[in-house]
Amino acid sequence: MTSNEIRQKFLDFFKERGHAVVSSSLLVPTDPSVLLTTAGMQQFKPYYLDEVSPYGNRTASVQKCFRTSDIDEVGDETHLTFFEMLGNFSFQGEYFKKEAIEYGYEFITKEMGLKIDYVTIFEGDEKTEVDNESEKIWKELASDIEIKKAGREDNFWGPTGDEGPCGPTTEIYVNGIEIWNIVFNEYNRNKEGDYIKLSKPGIDTGMGLERLVMVMQGKNNIFETDLFASVMEVAENSRIAADHLRGAVFLLADGITPSNSGRGYILRRLLRRVVAKGFGDFMEKTASVVIENYKNFYPELEQNKNKIFEELKKEKEIFDKTLQKGLKEFERGADPFVLFSTYGFPLELTLEIAKEKGIKIDVEKFNEEMKKHQELSRTASAGMFKSGLADTTEETKKLHTATHLLLAALRRVLGGHVVQRGSNITAERLRLDFSHPEKLSDKEKQEVEKIVNEEIKKDLPMICEEMTADEAKEKGALGVFEHKYGEKVKVYAVGGFSREICSGPHADRTGELGKFRIIKEEASSAGVRRIKAVVI
Ligand code: GLY
Numbered sequence: 305m306t307s308n309e310i311r312q313k314f315l316d317f318f319k320e321r322g323h324a325v326v327s328s329s330l331l332v333p334t335d336p337s338v339l340l341t342t343a344g345m346q347q348f349k350p351y352y353l354d355e356v357s358p359y360g361n362r363t364a365s366v367q368k369c370f371r372t373s374d375i376d377e378v379g380d381e382t383h384l385t386f387f388e389m390l391g392n393f394s395f396q397g398e399y400f401k402k403e404a405i406e407y408g409y410e411f412i413t414k415e416m417g418l419k420i421d422y423v424t425i426f427e428g429d430e431k432t433e434v435d436n437e438s439e440k441i442w443k444e445l446a447s448d449i450e451i452k453k454a455g456r457e458d459n460f461w462g463p464t465g466d467e468g469p470c471g472p473t474t475e476i477y478v479n480g481i482e483i484w485n486i487v488f489n490e491y492n493r494n495k496e497g498d499y500i501k502l503s504k505p506g507i508d509t510g511m512g513l514e515r516l517v518m519v520m521q522g523k524n525n526i527f528e529t530d531l532f533a534s535v536m537e538v539a540e541n542s543r544i545a546a547d548h549l550r551g552a553v554f555l556l557a558d559g560i561t562p563s564n565s566g567r568g569y570i571l572r573r574l575l576r577r578v579v580a581k582g583f584g585d586f587m588e589k590t591a592s593v594v595i596e597n598y599k600n601f602y603p604e605l606e607q608n609k610n611k612i613f614e615e616l617k618k619e620k621e622i623f624d625k626t627l628q629k630g631l632k633e634f635e636r637g638a639d640p641f642v643l644f645s646t647y648g649f650p651l652e653l654t655l656e657i658a659k660e661k662g663i664k665i666d667v668e669k670f671n672e673e674m675k676k677h678q679e680l681s682r683t684a685s686a687g688m689f690k691s692g693l694a695d696t697t698e699e700t701k702k703l704h705t706a707t708h709l710l711l712a713a714l715r716r717v718l719g720g721h722v723v724q725r726g727s728n729i730t731a732e733r734l735r736l737d738f739s740h741p742e743k744l745s746d747k748e749k750q751e752v753e754k755i756v757n758e759e760i761k762k763d764l765p766m767i768c769e770e771m772t773a774d775e776a777k778e779k780g781a782l783g784v785f786e787h788k789y790g791e792k793v794k795v796y797a798v799g800g801f802s803r804e805i806c807s808g809p810h811a812d813r814t815g816e817l818g819k820f821r822i823i824k825e826e827a828s829s830a831g832v833r834r835i836k837a838v839v840i
Pocket of ligand 1: 508509510
């Protein structure tokens with residue numbers, strides 16, 4: 305049976321049994337307590353409580369899911385980040401344990417023709433009771449199937465996020481692997497961690513399509529199934545590249561783009577890991593095979609094709625620029641904060657490379673530095689500009705960051721004699737006065753623009769650190785040094801490119817600036833030139 309046939313058989317089976325077939329929801333969930341959709345029940349979460357389901361009380365779906373919890377297992381026989389989950393659901397007591405177990409048994413043994421090794425049920429603990437009912441149902445249904453008992457870790461599911469429906473589970477094992485998780489949503493767990501019995505319980509089931517296809521097609525691992533065969537071919541048989549690029553394509557199609565926080569960071573981690581492992585050149589080809597394979601069932605892939613390719617290319621270009629230098633940094637001791645701020649290495653990637661190289665990484669120090677940086681940027685954003693800025697809208701923040709890049713670029717093109725003599729920023733443009741004896745040539749102006757735009761393209765974070773003025777000077781920071789002895793100053797840095805004493809606020813990342821353009825270069829006073837520039 306092909307994977308397409310299996311998907312269809314599942315949906316038909318439940319449709320024949322009165323279930324409304326509901327399309328997968330986006331990987332960006334409506335539930336604000338989770339970053340990504342991790343289970344089929346997420347889009348139905350309110351219907352287990354008091355909200356009325358617009359689809360009726362029986363539904364079935366094939367849901368796009370993404371779990372970061374298994375990311376380190378990817379590469380073994382059965383784990384993935386992105387996967388498709390087959391599920392049937394019952395709300396408001398429409399049906400419960402007996403029907404759910406019978407449906408599961410019938411689908412696996414009759415429709416799929418598979419033999420169940422054994423099933424597991426919840427053994428109970430001090431919070432919620434043992435599931436004797438499921439044991440009895442299984443015994444009556446198939447007396448030859450072994451029933452094992454397990455604890456909360458394995459046989460209690462949910463809630464997704466901080467609160468919500470949850471309950472004991474029964475799990476079906478075939479060929480030694482867990483195929484299907486049937487959840488009995490008997491409880492609503494609240495924020496305080498209490499389990500409150502629902503007056504009308506529900507059913508939530510989840511069966512990993514890739515694992516089911518693997519046993520149906522008699523394969524030893526998910527990467528040999530028809531879901532992956534052609535992807536593996538173009539991804540040079542790298543399981544990690546195949547998994548991560550497939551996941552990335554689906555995340556991009558749902559509107560997520562690489563960034564340094566939240567969902568965007570998860571996507572960035574996937575892509576940078578692929579590039580760091582040397583599979584960057586196969587990105588586009590692999591993505592087109594993924595789109596081709598899945599476009600019939602998930603039309604959003606084809607619809608967003610151009611955007612997907614564009615983002616993949618952009619992220620590869622940005623990271624390629626600093627990757628080799630970042631790898632060299634490892635020889636100098638691998639400071640994870642420097643690798644993150646200057647070379648764009650996600651912490652997880654640094655940890656992975658460090659492990660390969662047998663280097664120890666101080667994660668605690670990294671977290672401290674990140675926290676300090678975030679706090680500093682926040683207080684800076686709340687404050688005011690020194691240079692006579694009227695407000696701190698997004699535009700002026702960008703222009704302020706552009707001013708730093710411009711000064712660094714001018715010093716590179718014209719020489720170290722260039723220092724800032726004045727600055728003024730409005731919402732429309734920046735104005736920088738700097739020491740230089742003569743008019744800039746067209747070539748010099750173009751060169752300055754080019755350098756600034758390159759730094760923007762690298763999408764580097766604006767890192768803010770606090771130190772004494774002497775330390776700042778020591779580190780080569782530009783700016784005013786007349787501070788009281790030992791007084792702390794803020795230093796804003798963009799990679800190894802620019803470092804200035806400054807009170808902020810700034811854009812979070814250079815990538816936010818878009819494109820930098822000089823609109824005017826003129827004399828300001830003797831020995832001082834003035835540049836007006838914009839970001840668009
Ligand atoms: N919601 C059931 C599962 O994810 O296993």
